[in-house]
Amino acid sequence: MQINGKAFRTIWFDEKDQAVKIIDQTKLPHKFEVKNLNTVKDAINAIKTMEVRGAPLIGATAAYGIVLAIMENNDPKFIKTNCENLIKSRPTAINLKWAVNRMLKKLSGVNNNEVLKIALEEAKLICEEDVKFCENIGLNGLKIIEEIYNKKKDIVNILTHCNAGWLATIDWGTATSPIYHAHRKGVKVHVWVDETRPRNQGAFLTSYELNEEGVPNTIIADNTGGILMQRGEVDICIVGTDRTIATGDVANKIGTYLKALAAKDNNVPFYVALPSSTIDWETTDLKNIPIEERNSEELSHAEGLDENNELKRIRIYPQKSKAMNLAFDVTPAKYVTGLITEKGVCEASADGLKKLFK
Amino acid sequence: MQINGKAFRTIWFDEKDQAVKIIDQTKLPHKFEVKNLNTVKDAINAIKTMEVRGAPLIGATAAYGIVLAIMENNDPKFIKTNCENLIKSRPTAINLKWAVNRMLKKLSGVNNNEVLKIALEEAKLICEEDVKFCENIGLNGLKIIEEIYNKKKDIVNILTHCNAGWLATIDWGTATSPIYHAHRKGVKVHVWVDETRPRNQGAFLTSYELNEEGVPNTIIADNTGGILMQRGEVDICIVGTDRTIATGDVANKIGTYLKALAAKDNNVPFYVALPSSTIDWETTDLKNIPIEERNSEELSHAEGLDENNELKRIRIYPQKSKAMNLAFDVTPAKYVTGLITEKGVCEASADGLKKLFK
Numbered sequence: 001m002q003i004n005g006k007a008f009r010t011i012w013f014d015e016k017d018q019a020v021k022i023i024d025q026t027k028l029p030h031k032f033e034v035k036n037l038n039t040v041k042d043a044i045n046a047i048k049t050m051e052v053r054g055a056p057l058i059g060a061t062a063a064y065g066i067v068l069a070i071m072e073n074n075d076p077k078f079i080k081t082n083c084e085n086l087i088k089s090r091p092t093a094i095n096l097k098w099a100v101n102r103m104l105k106k107l108s109g110v111n112n113n114e115v116l117k118i119a120l121e122e123a124k125l126i127c128e129e130d131v132k133f134c135e136n137i138g139l140n141g142l143k144i145i146e147e148i149y150n151k152k153k154d155i156v157n158i159l160t161h162c163n164a165g166w167l168a169t170i171d172w173g174t175a176t177s178p179i180y181h182a183h184r185k186g187v188k189v190h191v192w193v194d195e196t197r198p199r200n201q202g203a204f205l206t207s208y209e210l211n212e213e214g215v216p217n218t219i220i221a222d223n224t225g226g227i228l229m230q231r232g233e234v235d236i237c238i239v240g241t242d243r244t245i246a247t248g249d250v251a252n253k254i255g256t257y258l259k260a261l262a263a264k265d266n267n268v269p270f271y272v273a274l275p276s277s278t279i280d281w282e283t284t285d286l287k288n289i290p291i292e293e294r295n296s297e298e299l300s301h302a303e304g305l306d307e308n309n310e311l312k313r314i315r316i317y318p319q320k321s322k323a324m325n326l327a328f329d330v331t332p333a334k335y336v337t338g339l340i341t342e343k344g345v346c347e348a349s350a351d352g353l354k355k356l357f358k
Numbered sequence: 359m360q361i362n363g364k365a366f367r368t369i370w371f372d373e374k375d376q377a378v379k380i381i382d383q384t385k386l387p388h389k390f391e392v393k394n395l396n397t398v399k400d401a402i403n404a405i406k407t408m409e410v411r412g413a414p415l416i417g418a419t420a421a422y423g424i425v426l427a428i429m430e431n432n433d434p435k436f437i438k439t440n441c442e443n444l445i446k447s448r449p450t451a452i453n454l455k456w457a458v459n460r461m462l463k464k465l466s467g468v469n470n471n472e473v474l475k476i477a478l479e480e481a482k483l484i485c486e487e488d489v490k491f492c493e494n495i496g497l498n499g500l501k502i503i504e505e506i507y508n509k510k511k512d513i514v515n516i517l518t519h520c521n522a523g524w525l526a527t528i529d530w531g532t533a534t535s536p537i538y539h540a541h542r543k544g545v546k547v548h549v550w551v552d553e554t555r556p557r558n559q560g561a562f563l564t565s566y567e568l569n570e571e572g573v574p575n576t577i578i579a580d581n582t583g584g585i586l587m588q589r590g591e592v593d594i595c596i597v598g599t600d601r602t603i604a605t606g607d608v609a610n611k612i613g614t615y616l617k618a619l620a621a622k623d624n625n626v627p628f629y630v631a632l633p634s635s636t637i638d639w640e641t642t643d644l645k646n647i648p649i650e651e652r653n654s655e656e657l658s659h660a661e662g663l664d665e666n667n668e669l670k671r672i673r674i675y676p677q678k679s680k681a682m683n684l685a686f687d688v689t690p691a692k693y694v695t696g697l698i699t700e701k702g703v704c705e706a707s708a709d710g711l712k713k714l715f716k
Contacts, residue, residue, distance in 0.1 A: 230687070318565055
């Protein structure tokens with residue numbers, strides 16, 4: 001998608017530099033910077049510090065991380081340790097495990113002089129597939145938006161939480177893909193963007209990328225979605241997910257559950273958009289989804305531009321206060337109207353998922 | 359209550375200075391400053407800019423505003439205009455109208471050389487009554503906390519939103535009064551403090567005042583309450599209100615409704631603490647509660663201390679983004695377990711309120 005009128009992806013392999021390039025998302029929205037990942041450690045660090053984030057993108061980064069590991073030291077022990085480190089780099093997103101396992105399966109039995117070439121091809125394929133999946137999620141979600149538009153004959157107001165935009169994937173995004181498709185087709189949309197505390201990915205990334213694509217949007221405090229739904233100012237919610245389990249329960253950015261409750265209370269359809277790589281087929285109890293707890297300074301401190309346009313970090317909380325920072329919550333399937341996947345839209349349930357994917 | 363070990367109230371009349379003194383709450387938590395209000399314009403400005411905030415406190419400030427108006431110019435036209443301006447200074451809190459009407463009623467027919475004395479006495483009485491009301495709210499709410507403590511035999515986890523603390527009243531607070539009473543009685547409590555975007559009154563004021571009184575508390579993003587309730591880590595929610603209407607529907611800081619939904623979904627009792635001055639007996643449809651929309655810079659900008667402990671203001675949002683800032687939402691009575699008032703605890707319903715107050 002576009003940044004300053006130029007098409008980008010979030011991650012790619014640069015043949016000339018023999019390095020993986022990423023957009024450093026910790027610098028957005030104030031600075032647009034492309035960064036090189038030269039080692040698997042760089043890749044792990046990029047995932048941990050959220051230079052890359054979003055379930056599909058960290059999956060792709062893990063795949064490229066294995067490529068970088070092979071370039072460094074093609075010793076099976078080294079590869080194995082780093083695969084484990086990649087999987088552990090963030091606990092909630094299932095795509096990490098999915099991507100690492102897919103790479104390992106592809107590379108198993110491949111002889112040494114081919115392994116780098118095949119690993120690189122597979123990492124690129126993971127990216128291409130994700131782009132295609134996200135495009136199809138967009139086309140499937142577009143139908144839902146068009147249906148609302150045809151009934152309402154007026155701007156469709158869509159609420160989204162966090163960033164499940166193209167910056168969370170390779171291109172198109174998951175939750176944003178139906179929105180971009182609608183916008184390009186001339187279906188009038190307006191997006192309520194949840195700020196998404198504490199890291200503000202809604203404000204910093206979703207609003208930023210919607211602006212760059214010219215999609216009308218308004219940032220709101222995470223507290224605001226409820227009254228907007230009560231007032232009929234939200235026609236549909238679409239969010240992403242870091243892990244959807246076999247029962248259709250949805251782990252996503254902290255606060256998603258509260259919006260799903262408000263949607264239910266006000267009869268607003270609540271959809272979750274995801275590629276099948278985000279489905280955790282093995283987990284059947286939402287209590288078994290690990291929920292990452294992050295540094296409380298993400299809450300107590302803020303970063304932004306001062307009056308001289310210089311990036312400053314400030315402490316906003318009282319000095320004596322402590323804070324607690326859970327990164328995800330789980331929305332029970334009963335509050336999810338449907339799952340928008342690359343294969344079609346299904347009910348958020350074991351049956352719904354099985355019918356579509358088995 | 360205490361600040362740095364010294365007892366304070368949020369507003370008082372200083373005989374020596376012949377001025378009203380307030381704690382400037384826009385400076386908290388980074389600076390503790392007492393400020394003089396010398397004119398009714400100062401009082402209106404203090405309410406508008408939220409140097410004073412919280413339904414009971416802005417009611418008291420309006421009462422003192424009338425005193426200041428009389429001191430300036432005891433002309434009925436001047437008083438009348440300023441009473442109207444005081445009522446309009448913030449649209450959602452009902453206490454403004456309540457306090458102004460009470461003052462006007464008291465002053466009606468009083469002769470000119472007595473009017474200042476009587477106005478001052480009435481403003482002081484409003485404050486004293488509020489302190490007494492808040493103390494009784496505390497004693498009534500204490501019983502509910504004790505009941506949980508006696509069952510659980512372990513720390514009672516209380517979630518609160520925004521600041522309905524002593525800083526929102528004259529002393530004790532509304533939602534915090536049961537907490538302070540429990541703490542002083544040795545009932546073990548821990549408070550989950552919703553940060554309360556966009557103005558962070560939870561982090562800036564509630565956590566601050568709980569710290570100063572030695573009550574254990576942890577700040578969380580507004581998004582976090584849902585998963586904490588799912589996990590059983592919240593035993594009770596207690597919030598304040600800016601206006602509770604005759605049906606028991608509760609207008610309070612934006613985001614309250616979302617917490618009430620989560621409480622309902624997880625069988626967590628959800629209480630609203632209020633003095634009777636916050637009840638709007640005339641309004642019977644929640645749609646008729648005016649909801650204040652504030653400047654969007656409260657969202658897009660943040661203030662805090664830089665590495666040199668200097669107060670800095672930064673822009674956190676992307677330059678091209680717009681934001682929308684609704685200050686309140688309405689929680690339907692059906693999601694409220696009970697109203698904790700100075701007269702006792704009642705059902706959040708027309709019947710419940712009538713039985714207790716009529």
